[in-house]
Amino acid sequence: MTTNFQSIPLIDISPLVAKCDDPNAMEDKDVAEVVRLLDRACRDAGFFYVKGHGIPESLIKEVRDVTHKFFDLPYEEKLKIKLSAETGYRGYQHIGENITKGVPDRHEAIDCYRELNKGMYGDLADPLVGTNKWPKDPPDFKKLMEEYVVLCTELSRKIMRGIALALGGSVDEFEGKIAGDPFWVFRIIGYPGATSTSDEGLLKNDVGCGAHTDYGLLTLVNQDDDKTALQVRNLSGEWISAVPIPGTFVCNIGDMLKILTNGVYESTLHRVINISPNFRVCVAYFYETNFDAAISPLDMCVKKTGGKKKLQTAVYGEHLVSKVLTNFTY
Numbered sequence: 001m002t003t004n005f006q007s008i009p010l011i012d013i014s015p016l017v018a019k020c021d022d023p024n025a026m027e028d029k030d031v032a033e034v035v036r037l038l039d040r041a042c043r044d045a046g047f048f049y050v051k052g053h054g055i056p057e058s059l060i061k062e063v064r065d066v067t068h069k070f071f072d073l074p075y076e077e078k079l080k081i082k083l084s085a086e087t088g089y090r091g092y093q094h095i096g097e098n099i100t101k102g103v104p105d106r107h108e109a110i111d112c113y114r115e116l117n118k119g120m121y122g123d124l125a126d127p128l129v130g131t132n133k134w135p136k137d138p139p140d141f142k143k144l145m146e147e148y149v150v151l152c153t154e155l156s157r158k159i160m161r162g163i164a165l166a167l168g169g170s171v172d173e174f175e176g177k178i179a180g181d182p183f184w185v186f187r188i189i190g191y192p193g194a195t196s197t198s199d200e201g202l203l204k205n206d207v208g209c210g211a212h213t214d215y216g217l218l219t220l221v222n223q224d225d226d227k228t229a230l231q232v233r234n235l236s237g238e239w240i241s242a243v244p245i246p247g248t249f250v251c252n253i254g255d256m257l258k259i260l261t262n263g264v265y266e267s268t269l270h271r272v273i274n275i276s277p278n279f280r281v282c283v284a285y286f287y288e289t290n291f292d293a294a295i296s297p298l299d300m301c302v303k304k305t306g307g308k309k310k311l312q313t314a315v316y317g318e319h320l321v322s323k324v325l326t327n328f329t330y
């Protein structure tokens, strides 16, 4: 359930990060406070910033720096790792190639997914089977990003432990069959600077990514410090900017967590319009359920919401594949 939030809350999650693997974490009053704030943020906005997350700021910045360097390369160079159906939809897509609600997005990106081998989940994962396509230049790009993905996975697991407690569940509610073997998606994205200054012009010419929800459990957004671009829709349809706060991640809820919570937490619509004249990068990490998990509302959430299942079961891998196949024209 979204509200008419006017700003996106910032939560210092350091107590949770320190203690979430302690079985008695909730007895710690600082952890309990983080959990309360997470519940508030997830109910009201489905979006929140986190600080005190433990990932070094120097690494977060380096990830954005090498991303700028990659997108600065000549087009021919970037095409060496081009995404296609044959690469399992992994690799580089040029501006306008990704489509949201039928409209080409004004962004370029490298799309990566956790590795999938043929037959791993029957034929469920077939379209995404492949290995990631990393550029040779900048050197160490792959190493840095792979290191970063490991840290994002670990951080997301911790935040999901907090969210499990926020829902009144056990700390490991989202492990095991739901996300004990989490899939992940990783998008390294570049948005050209705005060509317009008026609102109408920006909406007509400068939409970097059209309104959408994310597909899985939890997204961690690492965005440039000095450009406002990400906008989040509130209940009355106002677009609230997720203005960059240095040293934080913007977190948001995906479709699978909406289903699990029977809609108590919503996967909020958001879009990207880079209003700055300069090229913006965003590195988005998506923490997902197990690839083959069949996701339905948790009993404890159904109880909270009047006892009726409001949302249908979805198999995460099917949801992802159906999205990926409509994001591109090939």
Ligand SMILES: N=C(N)NCCCC[C@H](N)C(=O)O
Binding pocket: 098, 099, 100, 101, 185, 187, 209, 210, 212, 213, 214, 215, 286, 323, 327
């Ligand atoms: N894995 C995620 N969330 N990717 C976000 C891209 C959202 C835009 C996409 N064209 C769409 O229409 O979904």
Ligand SMILES: O=C(O)CCC(=O)C(=O)O
Binding pocket: 187, 189, 209, 214, 221, 223, 229, 230, 270, 272, 282, 284
């Ligand atoms: O660029 C951003 O800030 C967010 C990107 C996004 O929403 C996505 O890739 O799903």
Ligand SMILES: [Fe+2]
Binding pocket: 212, 213, 214, 270
């Ligand atoms: Fe998104």
